[in-house]
Amino acid sequence: MSNHPFAxxxxxxxxxxxxxxxxxxxxxxxxxxxxxxxxxxxAGENIQGWLYHAESGDYRKAWEVLMQDNPLPAIMGRACxxxxxxxxxxxxxxxxxxxxxxxxxxxxxxIREGWQVKAGAPTGKRVLVIGAGPSGLSAAYxxxxxxxxxxxxxxxxxxxxxxxxxxxxxxxxxDVLDAEVGRITAxxxxxxxxxxxxxxxxxxxxxxxxxxxxxxxxxxxxxxDIPAVAAxxxxxxxxVLRGMECGDEPPQLGRRVVVYxxxxxxxxxxRTAKRLGAEEATIVYRRTREMMPAHDFEVEExxxxxxxxxxxxxxxxxxxxxxxVEKMALDEKGWPQPTGDYESIAxxxxxxxxxxxxxxxxxxxxxxxxxxxxxxxxxxxxxQTGYPGLFCGGDMVPSDRTVTVAVGxxxxxxxxxxxxxxxxxxxxxxxxxxxxxxxxxSWYYTDAPQSVQPTLDLxxxxxxxxxxxxxxxxxxxxxxxxxxxxxxxxxxxxxxxxVCPDNAxxxxxxGQRFQINDDxxxxxxxxxxxxxxxxxxxxxxxx
Amino acid sequence: xxxxxxxxxxxFYQTGTLTVGNRLLDPASRTVxxxxxxxxxxxxxxxxxxxxxxxxxxxxxxxxAMRAANSQLVCVNATGCLEVFTTPYPxxxxxxxWLHSLFGNAxxxxxxxxxxxxxxxxQEVRVLAQGGDGGTTDIGFGCLSGMFERNDDVLYVCYxxxxxxxxxxxxxxxxxxxxxxxTTPVAEDAPGNVFGTGKNVPLIAMAHNIxxxxxxxVADLHDLEAKVNRAMSLRGARYLHVLVPCPLGWGSAxxxxxxxxxxxxxxxxxxLFEAEHGEITATKPIRRRVPVEEYLRPQRRFAxxxxxxxxxxxxxxxxxxxxxxxxxxxxxxxxxxxxRKETA
Ligand SMILES: Cc1cc2nc3c(=O)[nH]c(=O)nc-3n(C[C@H](O)[C@H](O)[C@H](O)COP(=O)(O)OP(=O)(O)OC[C@H]3O[C@@H](n4cnc5c(N)ncnc54)[C@H](O)[C@@H]3O)c2cc1C
Ligand SMILES: Cc1ncc(C[n+]2csc(CCOP(=O)(O)OP(=O)(O)O)c2C)c(N)n1
Ligand code: SF4
Ligand code: SF4
Ligand code: SF4
Numbered sequence: 070m071s072n073h074p075f076a077x078x079x080x081x082x083x084x085x086x087x088x089x090x091x092x093x094x095x096x097x098x099x100x101x102x103x104x105x106x107x108x109x110x111x112a113g114e115n116i117q118g119w120l121y122h123a124e125s126g127d128y129r130k131a132w133e134v135l136m137q138d139n140p141l142p143a144i145m146g147r148a149c150x151x152x153x154x155x156x157x158x159x160x161x162x163x164x165x166x167x168x169x170x171x172x173x174x175x176x177x178x179x180i181r182e183g184w185q186v187k188a189g190a191p192t193g194k195r196v197l198v199i200g201a202g203p204s205g206l207s208a209a210y211x212x213x214x215x216x217x218x219x220x221x222x223x224x225x226x227x228x229x230x231x232x233x234x235x236x237x238x239x240x241x242x243x244d245v246l247d248a249e250v251g252r253i254t255a256x257x258x259x260x261x262x263x264x265x266x267x268x269x270x271x272x273x274x275x276x277x278x279x280x281x282x283x284x285x286x287x288x289x290x291x292x293x294d295i296p297a298v299a300a301x302x303x304x305x306x307x308x309v310l311r312g313m314e315c316g317d318e319p320p321q322l323g324r325r326v327v328v329y330x331x332x333x334x335x336x337x338x339x340r341t342a343k344r345l346g347a348e349e350a351t352i353v354y355r356r357t358r359e360m361m362p363a364h365d366f367e368v369e370e371x372x373x374x375x376x377x378x379x380x381x382x383x384x385x386x387x388x389x390x391x392x393x394v395e396k397m398a399l400d401e402k403g404w405p406q407p408t409g410d411y412e413s414i415a416x417x418x419x420x421x422x423x424x425x426x427x428x429x430x431x432x433x434x435x436x437x438x439x440x441x442x443x444x445x446x447x448x449x450x451x452x453q454t455g456y457p458g459l460f461c462g463g464d465m466v467p468s469d470r471t472v473t474v475a476v477g478x479x480x481x482x483x484x485x486x487x488x489x490x491x492x493x494x495x496x497x498x499x500x501x502x503x504x505x506x507x508x509x510x511s512w513y514y515t516d517a518p519q520s521v522q523p524t525l526d527l528x529x530x531x532x533x534x535x536x537x538x539x540x541x542x543x544x545x546x547x548x549x550x551x552x553x554x555x556x557x558x559x560x561x562x563x564x565x566x567x568v569c570p571d572n573a574x575x576x577x578x579x580g581q582r583f584q585i586n587d588d589x590x591x592x593x594x595x596x597x598x599x600x601x602x603x604x605x606x607x608x609x610x611x612x
Numbered sequence: 613x614x615x616x617x618x619x620x621x622x623x624f625y626q627t628g629t630l631t632v633g634n635r636l637l638d639p640a641s642r643t644v645x646x647x648x649x650x651x652x653x654x655x656x657x658x659x660x661x662x663x664x665x666x667x668x669x670x671x672x673x674x675x676x677a678m679r680a681a682n683s684q685l686v687c688v689n690a691t692g693c694l695e696v697f698t699t700p701y702p703x704x705x706x707x708x709x710w711l712h713s714l715f716g717n718a719x720x721x722x723x724x725x726x727x728x729x730x731x732x733x734x735q736e737v738r739v740l741a742q743g744g745d746g747g748t749t750d751i752g753f754g755c756l757s758g759m760f761e762r763n764d765d766v767l768y769v770c771y772x773x774x775x776x777x778x779x780x781x782x783x784x785x786x787x788x789x790x791x792x793x794x795t796t797p798v799a800e801d802a803p804g805n806v807f808g809t810g811k812n813v814p815l816i817a818m819a820h821n822i823x824x825x826x827x828x829x830v831a832d833l834h835d836l837e838a839k840v841n842r843a844m845s846l847r848g849a850r851y852l853h854v855l856v857p858c859p860l861g862w863g864s865a866x867x868x869x870x871x872x873x874x875x876x877x878x879x880x881x882x883x884l885f886e887a888e889h890g891e892i893t894a895t896k897p898i899r900r901r902v903p904v905e906e907y908l909r910p911q912r913r914f915a916x917x918x919x920x921x922x923x924x925x926x927x928x929x930x931x932x933x934x935x936x937x938x939x940x941x942x943x944x945x946x947x948x949x950x951x952r953k954e955t956a
Contacts (some may be wrong), residue, residue: 077701084705085696092662125636215890420719512874512900513630551636560635567632567645567833568870570667572656576648581633589656594867595861601631607867 075548088528089571093592095607097585101505102557102603103585106168109156111469111477112139112207116153116168116431117558118179123550124560125170129184131550132175136186139476140210141249142202143180146173147241147538149473150364158506160180166552169539180248188256189216194490197222199266202230203472204463206253207479208486212282213256216486220276222259226315230286231464232472234311235334237341238534247454269435280486283432284463284479287425287470296418297387306330306338306422313341323417325349327392330422331361336368338420339376343531351377351414353384355397356405374531379414381405392416394612415515427465435459451485451495452478460486504557508603511554513564520549527600546572559583559604565596632833643833644676649705650909651678653687658705660697663866665856665873666771668695669830670742673769674708676837680844686729688722690743690752691715693778693858694771718743719755730765738844742769744868745786746776749813756813756851759929760820763848767840770813773858781861783862785811786880789912789935790928793861798916803924807931814885817851821890824850828884830857831874836895837883842886855882863912875907877905880936883943895943 073079075553080086106116122131130528135142146169152342194217201223205488226601227233228250243369248353254260266272266283273281290305297303302323312320319363326342328335339350352371354361358380361368372378379394386393391413397405428446428581437455439447445467452460463468488495525537530537541549566574566583573590574583597605633646644650653674679686686709689695689950695712704878705783713721722741729737741759743752748770759766771782775793776782783793791808792798796805817825828836836854843850857864858871864872877896881904884896908914908929917925940946 079700079703081702082704084659084703085655085656086703087659089659091659213713226761238787239911258898473839515630561633562631562635563642563646564635567643568668570664570671570869572652572654574670578648591662593869594865597661598867599870 072201082126090586090588090590093590093610094612095592095594095609096587097590097594097596098606099559099582099585099604100557100606101501101559102206103501104504104556105156105158105556106153106166106556109153109475110138110505111152111471112145113477113480114138114153115368117553117555119175120166120168120171120553121555121558121560123175123547124553126547128175128178131456132179132184135172135175137166138480140186140207140253141472142172143176143245143249143474143478144203144241145476146170146176147245147536147541148236149230155495158509159343159552159554161506162511162514162554163516165212165521167519167549170520170522170541171546171550172244174541174543176249177245177540177594180245185255186210186214188213191218192216192490193219195220195281196486197273197276198285199272199279199281199438200230200252200285200463200566201225201228201260201262202284202286202463204286204475204479205230205234205282206281207476208284208462208483208509209258209307209479210253210256211480211483212486213253213258215483217487217490219258220278221260222266223260223262224264224274226283228260228262230284232339233314233413235307235337236459236472237310237313237337239340239344239530239537242536261318267352267431270456273458274609278458279490280458280460282479282482282486283459283461283465284475285431285465286428287426289426289428290421290554291424291426292421293423295384296390297419298389302418303387304418304420307333307425309338309420310334310341319345320346320496322420325390325416326351326418327384327414327416328352328420328422330354330424331356331363331380332422333363333367336371336376338422340371340374340553342420343374343376344534349377349415351379351416353382353392353394353414354378354380355383355606357381358398368533370537373527376564382412382414383407384419385411387419388413390415390417392419416583424465429465432461443467450481453485454487457491501557504603506556509554509556509604510599510601513562513599513601514554517548517552519552520545553609555602557603558598560602562601563602564599565605568595568599570595621819621944628749630832630834643837644679645672645833645837649879650675651683653678653708654698654705655707656705658698659700661860661866663859663869664693664697664745665830665858665869666694666773666777667697668869669836669854669856670769670837672741672830672833673852674740676840677738678708678843679766680841681804682736684737685709686711686714686737686739688718688725688739688741690718690741691778692744692747692869693743693773694742694778696778702733715743715747716751717755718747718752719759719766719768722768723759723762726765727769739766740769741766742771744777744784745770745774746774746782746784748772748786749811753813755810755821758817760817760822760849760851760940763822765847765849767843767850767852770853771856772853773856773861775858777858777861789932790917792916793913803916803922803928804913807928814851814853814887818855818887818890818892822849822851823847824886824888825853826851826884826886827853827855827882829855829873829877831870831877832838832896834882835846839886845864849882861913864910865914868910873943875902879904879907880940880945881907881932883939883945887942892943895945897947897949898940898945899949901946904936905929908932 119134151169154165381397382394463475653798792803825838
């Protein structure tokens, strides 16, 4: 029996005594989901993570988070094909976040400010890296951070691999490249130039290396036999582009240059030819414009600069001052077929841009290493070959051939080499669930169109190797960073704290996020429904 | 090359000013609700249903008024859910001086409190009266009109959940046409509540020429708090009408409370506006317009409009859409909002 007065069942007091949390059948749980940008990045960058710091103007912190995965942000912000942006959820709202532009801003800022990275505490282990391309550089950087002593052997006279010998300077200025490589050597990584490794086991033994990462790239130009009369000059794209960097003077091309191929290399070499003063640069491609592997924006820029595209054509002979081409037509299956119909295209130099192959001679000799039918090297999930302690990555293993994939391989190889050196296995943390667009409450994000990077005037473009695209200034870069929706990761908007009808959310203070007060949360789910970025899950209670 | 980005102002675009707060906003532009030091006028342990819009609306309005009044606030409460779920006598959730008398006389009691404060020379103590739509638009309407007509120094807040929820969801004069309630069931010849002429208390309040009248919803906190602030900066009779969805009475999911309040605004059925001395001074344009169906469909009280065999559903939906369209015309709700203008 209660001893309350008549008709009164409660004690005088506050409702805090009622633990209404007992009504709950589902419970809100904060989580961190995997944003599609992060998921897509071949270098495994935590894009959402570094944008978060850029938003508040803490560019140093943003850069440090970025540098945990990628040692070359200024290059990457220029050369990377930024597939993260195609995956970006904001693309479904208006336009994707210009991730590469912010990355470039951070990379350039770091160069201007001279920000450095420290090597890890020495482990006493030595690793040989073969090739100073993006993959080798990335591996060296990560290994150095893990405390291993790294030496890079590079056959060429300069560092950078295809970032220097392939990608033209109007896309990646060489001072940017030098600055980012300089930061890696400042960590103690040794680079031996003009040092071609011919026998890997021998080189490992000679230098008493405990492990080796080979990333020699794909440099052999694929060729086709085209009958040529003596007067016609036939070159390959990789040599031409390499000649830009290594020769005493730029390669001598004719007045009318014809490029055969449809990839990015074809575009780069045609645009380079224009800049070297060719009056005409014509790209001849067997298939249609839509089927060209070159990226759309590069094709557009080339067209702007006056490069001519000639698709559905094959070159059958090089004549004096002209190329004999056969017209092609698509069959029912959409494949180009010869028509027997010929025409002539004016041209004094033919440049083949038909792709590159791996020079496997160095690797074939290593016991236990297998070469695939397409000339790439066979590696396991951990990038290890059949030879103890030898790992391979980048263009020489089966993968998409991009700078970012190469950088990603470098990081992955470094992790596995580190584990190998310590006699352990790499533990892969379980991936967070995806932060899909459908989970966002996009109403809370205000409209903000993507920032536009400045582009060099056409006239300057066609007469110089100046960089085509400019970077964003600080204000614009920050604007762009703040366009990020922070998919699946709390950005402390206070919505959950504000919308709970039961005051059952505790705010832990700046940077500390929030906590649910289980005593009073009734499990209505409003906090989860109104979280803009979908960071809250409703999990059924056990009953 | 020169680093010349196009000129843009760096705003908090990630959120604009639409979320409750944001670590990047300067504290002055955040809402009262984003603050750890908000007064939490209704504290935890109250007995409102899961996802109650009224609990939310009342905390929003009273916390904002508390801040505006430097915590010198007295609240008067009509009978109804808000009173019942916060104060099963003698227990209370209120963290503010609070009075309850009857269902119908909150406005009159508040006027009395205001008069008492005047007599005592305590002008810094402000008075807020509150009630549901039943206690406001129907049974307390006479007292409310009197308070307006005398221009008593009271802010009256009506939490409109569109029916008498506390006693089992009976129709009020704020219940929308075709809604099913306990007293307007759906049958062959009775498709829920009637299409009457409606009773629009905000417009009636305006007709009293009082200093301030506004509508707000729990889906737009910045707007709601700004309106409370404006109201509190004025003296005399002021009226705020807040849309507060009720999961129980509307037959909606408890997590949909805020979404429904937002959809009601975005479809045009619940226009947001402010008026001073009988003249409209501001309206809030729709951000992303939706057809009324999108708002009605998640609510079981309108389920009969979406049954394939419903004889009058098509016509009813058209009439509701016409009501929304009329609001859109009347308040010019499709013009661009400031937020959109800036980026256009
Ligand atoms: C013209 C062109 C344009 C491109 N543009 C882009 C672009 O815009 N964006 C993009 O993402 N990707 C681009 N790529 C692809 C990208 O450059 C490559 O995928 C990437 O550089 C591969 O990196 P890697 O480290 O595997 O090899 P590489 O960059 O090829 O580096 C390999 C290095 O190993 C050295 N080496 C080879 N053999 C030996 C040996 N035996 N001993 C010592 N050193 C050796 C080479 O000299 C070279 O420096 C382009 C490629 C080309 C050809
Ligand atoms: C004069 C009088 N009639 C009837 C009641 C019973 N009653 C208590 S609350 C309520 C309904 C309240 O409805 P509303 O004002 O809309 O508030 P809600 O509960 O929906 O928030 C009724 C009819 C009463 N208390 N006094
Ligand atoms: S909005 Fe931000 S977090 Fe989401 S995908 Fe785009 S960049 Fe990544
Ligand atoms: S809004 Fe509050 S009561 Fe509802 S689920 Fe979230 S924490 Fe619990
Ligand atoms: S609502 Fe805002 S504060 Fe709460 S979890 Fe989501 S992002 Fe974080």
